[in-house]
Amino acid sequence: YACRHCDKSSTQTQIKQASMPAMPINKGIATSSLLSQLITSKYQYGLPLYRQEAMFKQYGIELSRQTMSSWIDKSATLFAPLVERLKAELLKQPTLFADETPLKVVKSDKVNSYMWVYCSGRDSPDPNNPIPNIVLYDFHNSRAAACVVNYLDGYQGYLHVDGYQAYARTEATLIGCWAHARRKFIDAKKLQGKNKTGKADVVLSLIQKLYGVESRIKDKSVDDKYTARQEV
Incomplete structure (x- = not known):
């Protein structure tokens, strides 16, 4: 803020500027609630960014999919500590479930990439269940056994999987x-x-x-x- 009267009378005055509030993305305008909406819409409800772009446009908001994609990419860094904590808790559980799903990536040299999923608990959260509900995804452009071996990092509990031979390379006890x-x-x-x-x-x-x-x-x-x- 500055004094208009002082400006006109050539009186020296200091400009007072409020400090910027903490933002999820440095020097970004996206609030945590907006980022939450974009991420949840895309990954929980399968709403691609180009459709979200069209929805914003209907409300008179120009928000390109390129900008949203950049925001989501930067948000991944924010989630890294949470993912590491969840993984540490996941590997403590007596029984895990694992599977790998082919995934096509635009402009990729590979015909198929793979999303490896690891989870514990039940299909729906249950407060009485001592095993927490955790679901983590691990992306690779390969289906090699090294992907699951490295991720589980010596896990020796029970591993509920299909018949894919890569899982037999782990130290877990396999459950069909x-x-x-x-x-x-x-x-x-x-x-x-x-x-x-x-x-x-x-x-x-x-x-x-x-x-x-x-x-x-x-x-x-x-x-x-x-x-x-x-x-x-």
């Missing part, structure tokens, strides 16, 4: 995925023809019984779960 196994018997059942039954139906019936047991005991203790499974 019944959902993946079930798919093969579904394929075999289709080959039997309509209205016909065979060995595939027997296995599918047994798997369904396993699913039923797991559904009934999901809220029980680890010891009670073990006992119930042995009784099947």
